[in-house]
Amino acid sequence: MTTQEKPTSRDRLLEAAATLAYREGVGIGVEALCKAAGVSKRSMYQLFESKDDLLAASLERQAESYAASLLPATGDGRSPRERILYVFEQVESQSGRPEFRGCPYLAVQIELKDRDHPASRVAHRIKSSLTAFFRTEAEQGGASDPDLLARQLSLVFDGASARAGIGADRLTGLVEPTVGSLLDAAGVR
Protein backbone atom coordinates (compact mmCIF):
# COMPACT_ATOMS: atom_id res chain seq x y z
CA MET A 1 0.00 0.00 0.00
CA THR A 2 1.43 3.39 -0.97
CA THR A 3 0.75 6.39 1.25
CA GLN A 4 -1.73 7.69 -1.34
CA GLU A 5 -4.07 4.69 -1.05
CA LYS A 6 -6.72 4.68 1.63
CA PRO A 7 -6.81 1.55 3.80
CA THR A 8 -9.60 -0.78 2.73
CA SER A 9 -12.34 -2.05 5.04
CA ARG A 10 -10.42 -5.30 5.19
CA ASP A 11 -7.20 -3.52 6.24
CA ARG A 12 -9.03 -1.53 8.89
CA LEU A 13 -10.70 -4.64 10.32
CA LEU A 14 -7.39 -6.51 10.45
CA GLU A 15 -5.73 -3.58 12.16
CA ALA A 16 -8.55 -3.15 14.67
CA ALA A 17 -8.57 -6.88 15.49
CA ALA A 18 -4.81 -6.90 16.08
CA THR A 19 -4.86 -3.79 18.23
CA LEU A 20 -7.95 -4.58 20.30
CA ALA A 21 -7.14 -8.27 20.83
CA TYR A 22 -3.67 -7.33 22.06
CA ARG A 23 -4.90 -4.58 24.34
CA GLU A 24 -8.16 -6.10 25.60
CA GLY A 25 -8.03 -9.80 24.81
CA VAL A 26 -9.59 -12.18 22.29
CA GLY A 27 -12.99 -11.77 23.97
CA ILE A 28 -13.39 -8.40 22.26
CA GLY A 29 -16.83 -8.19 20.66
CA VAL A 30 -17.73 -7.91 16.99
CA GLU A 31 -19.54 -4.60 17.66
CA ALA A 32 -16.41 -3.05 19.17
CA LEU A 33 -14.23 -4.37 16.34
CA CYS A 34 -16.51 -2.97 13.66
CA LYS A 35 -16.82 0.34 15.47
CA ALA A 36 -13.04 0.70 15.80
CA ALA A 37 -12.60 -0.17 12.12
CA GLY A 38 -15.46 2.05 10.98
CA VAL A 39 -16.98 -0.90 9.11
CA SER A 40 -20.54 -2.26 9.30
CA LYS A 41 -21.15 -5.75 10.70
CA ARG A 42 -22.68 -6.66 7.36
CA SER A 43 -19.43 -5.70 5.59
CA MET A 44 -17.36 -7.55 8.17
CA TYR A 45 -19.30 -10.76 7.55
CA GLN A 46 -18.91 -10.29 3.80
CA LEU A 47 -15.14 -10.11 4.25
CA PHE A 48 -14.66 -12.75 6.98
CA GLU A 49 -16.52 -15.95 7.79
CA SER A 50 -16.46 -15.17 11.50
CA LYS A 51 -14.71 -13.19 14.19
CA ASP A 52 -12.44 -16.21 14.68
CA ASP A 53 -11.31 -16.00 11.07
CA LEU A 54 -10.76 -12.27 11.32
CA LEU A 55 -8.63 -12.81 14.42
CA ALA A 56 -6.59 -15.54 12.72
CA ALA A 57 -6.07 -13.36 9.63
CA SER A 58 -4.99 -10.41 11.77
CA LEU A 59 -2.34 -12.55 13.49
CA GLU A 60 -1.13 -13.85 10.15
CA ARG A 61 -0.86 -10.33 8.79
CA GLN A 62 1.30 -9.19 11.72
CA ALA A 63 3.72 -12.09 11.39
CA GLU A 64 6.15 -10.38 9.06
CA SER A 65 6.47 -7.14 11.03
CA TYR A 66 6.68 -9.16 14.25
CA ALA A 67 9.61 -11.18 12.90
CA ALA A 68 11.24 -8.00 11.57
CA SER A 69 10.94 -6.40 15.02
CA LEU A 70 12.79 -9.29 16.66
CA LEU A 71 15.19 -11.02 14.27
CA PRO A 72 18.54 -9.76 13.00
CA ALA A 73 18.98 -9.36 9.23
CA THR A 74 20.24 -12.43 7.38
CA GLY A 75 24.03 -12.44 7.00
CA ASP A 76 24.55 -9.32 9.09
CA GLY A 77 28.02 -10.43 10.16
CA ARG A 78 27.02 -11.12 13.75
CA SER A 79 28.03 -14.44 15.31
CA PRO A 80 25.27 -16.96 16.15
CA ARG A 81 25.63 -16.04 19.82
CA GLU A 82 25.22 -12.37 19.00
CA ARG A 83 22.26 -13.10 16.72
CA ILE A 84 20.50 -14.99 19.50
CA LEU A 85 21.22 -12.27 22.05
CA TYR A 86 19.96 -9.70 19.55
CA VAL A 87 16.44 -11.17 19.75
CA PHE A 88 16.40 -10.82 23.53
CA GLU A 89 17.73 -7.26 23.35
CA GLN A 90 14.74 -6.42 21.17
CA VAL A 91 12.29 -7.98 23.65
CA GLU A 92 13.95 -6.15 26.51
CA SER A 93 13.69 -2.89 24.62
CA GLN A 94 10.06 -3.48 23.53
CA SER A 95 9.04 -4.46 27.06
CA GLY A 96 9.84 -0.94 28.27
CA ARG A 97 6.97 0.55 26.24
CA PRO A 98 3.79 1.32 28.20
CA GLU A 99 1.60 -0.56 25.70
CA PHE A 100 3.69 -3.77 25.98
CA ARG A 101 1.56 -6.79 26.99
CA GLY A 102 3.99 -9.59 26.12
CA CYS A 103 4.07 -11.78 23.03
CA PRO A 104 0.72 -11.50 21.19
CA TYR A 105 0.97 -15.06 19.89
CA LEU A 106 1.51 -16.53 23.34
CA ALA A 107 -1.34 -14.44 24.80
CA VAL A 108 -3.81 -15.52 22.12
CA GLN A 109 -3.10 -19.19 22.77
CA ILE A 110 -3.38 -18.80 26.54
CA GLU A 111 -6.63 -16.87 26.18
CA LEU A 112 -8.29 -19.16 23.65
CA LYS A 113 -7.43 -22.40 25.49
CA ASP A 114 -8.30 -24.26 22.31
CA ARG A 115 -5.44 -25.58 20.21
CA ASP A 116 -7.74 -26.16 17.26
CA HIS A 117 -9.02 -22.61 17.07
CA PRO A 118 -7.91 -21.05 13.74
CA ALA A 119 -6.14 -18.21 15.60
CA SER A 120 -4.33 -20.69 17.89
CA ARG A 121 -3.08 -22.59 14.87
CA VAL A 122 -1.72 -19.43 13.24
CA ALA A 123 -0.11 -18.32 16.52
CA HIS A 124 1.43 -21.74 17.06
CA ARG A 125 2.93 -21.76 13.56
CA ILE A 126 4.39 -18.25 13.88
CA LYS A 127 5.97 -19.07 17.23
CA SER A 128 7.44 -22.26 15.81
CA SER A 129 9.37 -20.15 13.32
CA LEU A 130 11.07 -18.34 16.20
CA THR A 131 12.11 -21.70 17.66
CA ALA A 132 13.39 -22.67 14.20
CA PHE A 133 15.49 -19.48 14.09
CA PHE A 134 17.01 -20.37 17.48
CA ARG A 135 17.62 -23.94 16.26
CA THR A 136 19.51 -22.75 13.17
CA GLU A 137 21.68 -20.32 15.14
CA ALA A 138 22.30 -22.93 17.86
CA GLU A 139 23.56 -25.36 15.26
CA GLN A 140 25.68 -22.72 13.50
CA GLY A 141 27.12 -21.75 16.86
CA GLY A 142 28.17 -25.32 17.62
CA ALA A 143 25.72 -25.96 20.47
CA SER A 144 26.22 -29.35 22.09
CA ASP A 145 22.45 -30.01 21.72
CA PRO A 146 20.87 -27.52 19.28
CA ASP A 147 17.35 -28.88 19.81
CA LEU A 148 17.59 -28.45 23.56
CA LEU A 149 19.06 -24.96 23.28
CA ALA A 150 16.31 -23.88 20.86
CA ARG A 151 13.65 -25.15 23.29
CA GLN A 152 15.38 -23.40 26.20
CA LEU A 153 15.60 -20.11 24.35
CA SER A 154 11.92 -20.33 23.36
CA LEU A 155 11.04 -20.99 27.00
CA VAL A 156 13.06 -17.98 28.16
CA PHE A 157 11.52 -15.85 25.41
CA ASP A 158 7.99 -16.72 26.51
CA GLY A 159 8.72 -16.50 30.23
CA ALA A 160 10.39 -13.12 29.81
CA SER A 161 7.72 -11.57 27.61
CA ALA A 162 4.91 -12.98 29.77
CA ARG A 163 6.42 -11.68 33.01
CA ALA A 164 7.22 -8.27 31.56
CA GLY A 165 3.76 -8.14 29.94
CA ILE A 166 1.95 -8.57 33.27
CA GLY A 167 4.38 -6.34 35.13
CA ALA A 168 5.76 -9.15 37.29
CA ASP A 169 9.31 -8.18 36.37
CA ARG A 170 11.34 -5.86 34.21
CA LEU A 171 13.78 -7.59 31.88
CA THR A 172 16.77 -5.38 32.62
CA GLY A 173 19.62 -7.36 34.12
CA LEU A 174 17.60 -10.55 33.79
CA VAL A 175 17.31 -11.80 30.24
CA GLU A 176 20.87 -11.21 29.11
CA PRO A 177 22.53 -13.17 31.98
CA THR A 178 19.89 -15.94 31.69
CA VAL A 179 20.43 -16.43 27.97
CA GLY A 180 24.18 -16.01 28.47
CA SER A 181 24.29 -18.86 31.00
CA LEU A 182 22.32 -21.16 28.69
CA LEU A 183 24.56 -20.32 25.72
CA ASP A 184 27.63 -20.94 27.89
CA ALA A 185 26.26 -24.28 29.09
CA ALA A 186 25.62 -25.29 25.46
CA GLY A 187 29.14 -24.27 24.43
CA VAL A 188 28.01 -21.42 22.14
CA ARG A 189 30.78 -18.86 22.61
Add this chain to the structure above:
Amino acid sequence: MTTQEKPTSRDRLLEAAATLAYREGVGIGVEALCKAAGVSKRSMYQLFESKDDLLAASLERQAESYAASLLPATGDGRSPRERILYVFEQVESQSGRPEFRGCPYLAVQIELKDRDHPASRVAHRIKSSLTAFFRTEAEQGGASDPDLLARQLSLVFDGASARAGIGADRLTGLVEPTVGSLLDAAGVR
Protein backbone atom coordinates in the same frame (compact mmCIF):
# COMPACT_ATOMS: atom_id res chain seq x y z
CA MET B 1 -15.08 -28.83 56.04
CA THR B 2 -15.63 -32.43 57.13
CA THR B 3 -16.90 -35.00 54.64
CA GLN B 4 -20.30 -34.94 56.38
CA GLU B 5 -20.90 -31.25 55.64
CA LYS B 6 -22.44 -30.28 52.35
CA PRO B 7 -20.56 -27.58 50.43
CA THR B 8 -22.22 -24.19 50.86
CA SER B 9 -23.37 -22.00 47.96
CA ARG B 10 -20.28 -19.93 48.57
CA ASP B 11 -18.01 -23.01 48.31
CA ARG B 12 -19.71 -24.17 45.13
CA LEU B 13 -19.38 -20.75 43.51
CA LEU B 14 -15.70 -20.51 44.41
CA GLU B 15 -15.08 -23.98 43.05
CA ALA B 16 -17.01 -23.29 39.83
CA ALA B 17 -15.18 -20.00 39.28
CA ALA B 18 -11.79 -21.66 39.75
CA THR B 19 -12.60 -24.57 37.47
CA LEU B 20 -14.33 -22.63 34.69
CA ALA B 21 -11.89 -19.72 34.64
CA TYR B 22 -8.99 -22.17 34.35
CA ARG B 23 -10.62 -24.23 31.64
CA GLU B 24 -12.39 -21.52 29.64
CA GLY B 25 -10.88 -18.21 30.69
CA VAL B 26 -11.87 -15.24 32.82
CA GLY B 27 -14.49 -14.21 30.26
CA ILE B 28 -16.79 -16.96 31.55
CA GLY B 29 -20.26 -15.54 32.14
CA VAL B 30 -22.16 -15.16 35.39
CA GLU B 31 -24.95 -17.38 34.03
CA ALA B 32 -22.55 -20.23 33.35
CA LEU B 33 -20.89 -19.82 36.75
CA CYS B 34 -24.19 -19.92 38.60
CA LYS B 35 -25.40 -22.86 36.56
CA ALA B 36 -22.23 -24.85 37.25
CA ALA B 37 -22.48 -24.03 40.96
CA GLY B 38 -26.23 -24.69 41.14
CA VAL B 39 -26.75 -21.27 42.71
CA SER B 40 -29.14 -18.49 41.63
CA LYS B 41 -27.75 -15.20 40.36
CA ARG B 42 -29.58 -13.50 43.21
CA SER B 43 -27.68 -15.66 45.72
CA MET B 44 -24.41 -15.06 43.95
CA TYR B 45 -24.82 -11.31 44.22
CA GLN B 46 -25.73 -11.68 47.89
CA LEU B 47 -22.44 -13.50 48.48
CA PHE B 48 -20.13 -11.52 46.17
CA GLU B 49 -20.10 -7.88 45.11
CA SER B 50 -19.39 -8.85 41.50
CA LYS B 51 -18.02 -11.57 39.26
CA ASP B 52 -14.61 -9.89 39.61
CA ASP B 53 -14.73 -10.33 43.37
CA LEU B 54 -15.82 -13.94 43.03
CA LEU B 55 -12.92 -14.58 40.68
CA ALA B 56 -10.44 -12.92 43.05
CA ALA B 57 -11.79 -14.91 46.01
CA SER B 58 -11.57 -18.16 44.06
CA LEU B 59 -7.89 -17.53 43.26
CA GLU B 60 -7.21 -16.66 46.88
CA ARG B 61 -8.89 -19.85 48.04
CA GLN B 62 -6.75 -22.02 45.75
CA ALA B 63 -3.50 -20.45 46.91
CA GLU B 64 -2.83 -22.90 49.71
CA SER B 65 -3.41 -26.06 47.67
CA TYR B 66 -1.47 -24.56 44.79
CA ALA B 67 1.56 -23.95 47.02
CA ALA B 68 1.20 -27.42 48.52
CA SER B 69 1.19 -28.95 45.03
CA LEU B 70 4.50 -27.28 44.16
CA LEU B 71 6.64 -26.62 47.22
CA PRO B 72 8.61 -29.13 49.28
CA ALA B 73 7.77 -29.43 52.98
CA THR B 74 9.68 -27.13 55.32
CA GLY B 75 12.81 -28.75 56.71
CA ASP B 76 12.47 -31.92 54.63
CA GLY B 77 16.22 -32.52 54.65
CA ARG B 78 16.66 -31.69 50.97
CA SER B 79 19.41 -29.27 49.96
CA PRO B 80 18.38 -25.84 48.57
CA ARG B 81 19.30 -27.08 45.07
CA GLU B 82 17.10 -30.12 45.52
CA ARG B 83 14.27 -28.02 46.94
CA ILE B 84 14.36 -25.73 43.90
CA LEU B 85 14.48 -28.66 41.48
CA TYR B 86 11.58 -30.25 43.38
CA VAL B 87 9.27 -27.39 42.31
CA PHE B 88 10.13 -27.94 38.66
CA GLU B 89 9.65 -31.69 38.96
CA GLN B 90 6.11 -30.99 40.19
CA VAL B 91 5.39 -28.68 37.24
CA GLU B 92 6.79 -31.25 34.83
CA SER B 93 4.62 -33.93 36.36
CA GLN B 94 1.48 -31.73 36.45
CA SER B 95 2.01 -30.64 32.84
CA GLY B 96 1.48 -34.22 31.68
CA ARG B 97 -2.19 -34.16 32.73
CA PRO B 98 -4.71 -33.58 29.94
CA GLU B 99 -6.45 -30.78 31.87
CA PHE B 100 -3.18 -28.85 32.37
CA ARG B 101 -3.41 -25.27 31.01
CA GLY B 102 -0.33 -23.78 32.69
CA CYS B 103 -0.16 -21.64 35.82
CA PRO B 104 -3.63 -20.30 36.65
CA TYR B 105 -2.21 -17.14 38.20
CA LEU B 106 -0.17 -16.29 35.13
CA ALA B 107 -3.11 -16.99 32.81
CA VAL B 108 -5.50 -14.78 34.78
CA GLN B 109 -3.11 -11.83 34.59
CA ILE B 110 -2.47 -12.30 30.87
CA GLU B 111 -6.20 -12.58 30.21
CA LEU B 112 -7.32 -9.64 32.33
CA LYS B 113 -4.65 -7.23 31.01
CA ASP B 114 -5.45 -4.98 33.94
CA ARG B 115 -3.00 -4.91 36.81
CA ASP B 116 -5.53 -3.18 39.07
CA HIS B 117 -8.23 -5.82 38.66
CA PRO B 118 -8.87 -7.48 42.05
CA ALA B 119 -8.09 -10.92 40.57
CA SER B 120 -4.82 -9.65 39.03
CA ARG B 121 -3.76 -8.29 42.39
CA VAL B 122 -4.42 -11.61 44.11
CA ALA B 123 -2.63 -13.52 41.34
CA HIS B 124 0.34 -11.17 41.47
CA ARG B 125 0.67 -11.59 45.23
CA ILE B 126 0.46 -15.39 45.09
CA LYS B 127 3.10 -15.58 42.37
CA SER B 128 5.37 -13.26 44.34
CA SER B 129 5.39 -15.83 47.12
CA LEU B 130 6.87 -18.40 44.71
CA THR B 131 9.63 -15.94 43.81
CA ALA B 132 10.18 -15.40 47.54
CA PHE B 133 10.55 -19.16 48.02
CA PHE B 134 13.18 -19.26 45.24
CA ARG B 135 14.93 -16.25 46.81
CA THR B 136 15.17 -17.95 50.21
CA GLU B 137 16.51 -21.18 48.76
CA ALA B 138 18.94 -19.30 46.49
CA GLU B 139 20.37 -17.52 49.49
CA GLN B 140 20.53 -20.70 51.58
CA GLY B 141 22.28 -22.42 48.69
CA GLY B 142 24.94 -19.73 48.49
CA ALA B 143 23.90 -18.25 45.13
CA SER B 144 26.27 -15.54 43.91
CA ASP B 145 23.24 -13.27 43.30
CA PRO B 146 20.13 -14.66 45.04
CA ASP B 147 17.83 -11.92 43.66
CA LEU B 148 18.88 -12.65 40.10
CA LEU B 149 18.55 -16.41 40.54
CA ALA B 150 15.05 -16.02 42.04
CA ARG B 151 14.00 -13.87 39.06
CA GLN B 152 15.50 -16.39 36.63
CA LEU B 153 13.73 -19.32 38.24
CA SER B 154 10.41 -17.44 38.21
CA LEU B 155 10.95 -16.70 34.52
CA VAL B 156 11.68 -20.36 33.76
CA PHE B 157 8.67 -21.42 35.83
CA ASP B 158 6.33 -19.15 33.87
CA GLY B 159 7.87 -19.91 30.49
CA ALA B 160 7.72 -23.64 31.13
CA SER B 161 4.15 -23.71 32.39
CA ALA B 162 2.94 -21.37 29.65
CA ARG B 163 4.55 -23.39 26.87
CA ALA B 164 3.34 -26.70 28.26
CA GLY B 165 -0.11 -25.20 28.85
CA ILE B 166 -0.57 -24.24 25.20
CA GLY B 167 1.04 -27.44 23.93
CA ALA B 168 4.06 -25.66 22.41
CA ASP B 169 6.43 -28.03 24.22
CA ARG B 170 6.54 -30.84 26.69
CA LEU B 171 8.76 -30.21 29.70
CA THR B 172 10.54 -33.56 29.67
CA GLY B 173 14.27 -33.15 29.15
CA LEU B 174 13.85 -29.36 29.12
CA VAL B 175 13.17 -27.89 32.52
CA GLU B 176 15.66 -29.91 34.55
CA PRO B 177 18.71 -29.08 32.38
CA THR B 178 17.60 -25.42 32.11
CA VAL B 179 17.25 -24.97 35.86
CA GLY B 180 20.41 -27.02 36.39
CA SER B 181 22.45 -24.68 34.17
CA LEU B 182 21.15 -21.61 35.99
CA LEU B 183 21.88 -23.15 39.40
CA ASP B 184 25.37 -24.08 38.21
CA ALA B 185 25.99 -20.57 36.90
CA ALA B 186 24.89 -19.14 40.26
CA GLY B 187 27.16 -21.54 42.15
CA VAL B 188 24.32 -23.45 43.87
CA ARG B 189 25.70 -26.99 43.99
